Amino acid sequence: MKRIIVAIITLITLQSCEHFLEVPPQGAANEENLRNADGAEKLVYAAYAALGNDHWFEPYTSLWPYGNIRAGDAYKGGLGVADIIDYHNYETFSAIRTDIEGGNRIWNRLYIAIQRTNSALKVIGELSPEEYPQKQQRTAELRFLRGHFYFILKILFKKIPYLTEGLDAEQINETSNEKYTNDELWEVIAQDFQFAVDNLSDDRAEIGRPNNTVAKAYLAKVRLYQAYQQDEQHNVVSISSQLLDQVVSLTSDVINSGDFQLFDDVGKNFLWDYDNGIESIFSVQRSKDDGSPIGRIDMSTALTFPMYPGYGCCSFHRPSQNLINAFQTTSAGIPNFEDFNSNDLIDPQDFFDNGIDPRLNHTAGIPGHPYKYQTDLIYTVEEFTREPSTYGPYSSMKDVQQLSCPCLTTAQTFAYPATSKNNTVIRLSDVILWKAEALIELNRQDDALPLINQIRERAKNSTGMLKTASGEPVANYRIEPYRNGINIDWTQENARLALRWERRLELALEGSRFFDLVRWGIADVELNLYFEKEKFRVPYMSDAMFQKNRDEYLPIPEQQVQYSNGVYKQNYGWN
Secondary structure, X not given: OOOHHHOOOXXXXXXXXXXXXXXXOOOOOOOHHHOOHHHHHHHHHHHHXXXXXXXXXXXXXXXXXXXXXXXXXXXXXXXXXXXOHHHHHHHHOOOOOOOOHHHHHHHHHHHHHHHHHHHHHHHHHOOOOOOOOXXXXXXXXXXXXXXXXXXXXXXXXXXXXXXXOOOOHHHHHHOOOOOOOHHHHHHHHHHHHHHHHHHOOOOOOOOOOOOHHHHHHHHHHHHHHHHEEEOOOOOEEEEOXXXXXHHHHHHHHHHHXXXXXXXXXXXXXXXXXXXXXXXXXXXXXXXXXXXOOOXXXXXXXXXXXXXXXXXXXXXXXXXXXHHHHHOEEOOOOOEOOOOHHHXXXXXXXXXXXXXXXXXXXXXXXXXXXXXXXXXXXXXXXXXXXXOHHHHOOOEEOOOOOOXXXXXXXXXXXXXXXXXXXXXXXEXXXXXXXXXXXXXXXXXXXXXXXXXXXXXXXXXHOOOOOOEOOOOOEOOOEOOOOOOEOXXXXXXXXXXXXXXXXXXXXXXXXXXXXXXXXXXXXXHXXXXXXXXXXXXXXXXXXXXXXXXXXXXXXXXXXXXXXXXXXXXXXXXXXXX
């Protein structure tokens, strides 16, 4: 297989999706036949379909292998360390190779997705507004989608070739992944989203398509990452106040738009019943029983379901003891910042003898507790897990749906469970915390305090579904907002600590933790501190170690370096 990124897609099989993507399969067509308004629409559908064309071996709608198990929030799980050993290597860092196949597969899949956007943009660019009245709107949508795919590649690999619809095959072959500096590459990605901001309307009539406000949210995310400026060795050398000001402005527009609100209970974000609800800003749309062979089901999380009958496989993505412990709170109702990992929450009584942030029971399956709000389904290690002696007693829960959910199905010919639950890429609580983070780094921590407390107040009130069959709480829930001078001294340093902790708890197991640590420039400190204790908890981590100035990013796949005849250069630290 030659370089996948230079292949021109001439045959595109269209599969139906829910909402506006719900169109009958159209078979195959060549590029010449697609150079008209009807063909352009089909190419747009194909680009949207690429949002969900990932797999459990290379997921990109859920970034759990890259953002959670590399961050110390989750153990790999499965049937021992050899079960998808690429993920084991990601977790321990010690055995990652430049030719690791998992890295090459996700690179290929994302560039195929980018190629779909570029193919559509090329055809649309040749049509006049009279021939194709949706030209401006669809161009903006496609550049939003392209920006999304490039964003994922950027946080995974850092140095990537940036390819647009205007390049011919020879130019693509000559495009280096070092054409742009780190900041310049962030800027060209940002410009795709800026184009979407400038050209998309405020209309939210068609679920699944981005509008102006959604584009502002994603642009804010890009600007926040860009603000933490890195050198070639991946060190954070400065933080741009100008870019942080843009983050504050953009997130304020999103928050104040009136289009989105926080759910009253954080758990609603993780239930199929509330897909495309008031907190969802941008989600990958899923479906089943839609007339296509397997539907647009979510195979990215298929391995993360527990072993219990009705789910059946495969017990990957298991919360770490460190993450479980992080949900402990002090008598004042705030996180136990210093000593949280000195006291393991294991026995059922531990969850009553200590204060617990309610978000723990929205995140993890815990022995003796109802699983996924099902009061008649009590979680046990024996029924729910594989290899508990290796990967501990807990299971992930956010991506799993209730057994009664009509969204449940199986993936292809395998017995792996899957659902038609949407993959939420951006939700409002994330945006609120981006704004708080930017304000804190701008030394405006007092302005950030009510934003963080808004998230904590919602968490405090998210206990309605966390009951036993008799209506009793399943843990000693104790969480309070931050009160300056009472339970915390709200200095910039403490505010930064609180913000980073809040992101970990609010977004636990949602795929963002590792990328947060890299953005902040603290991945080596946090992860090597984590490994110091984990080596005694889980023997397979005996040689685990994060190597600063290398492990912040995956290596550029050696397969791609070879296909490019050396045009692509390896990331620093992997040579």
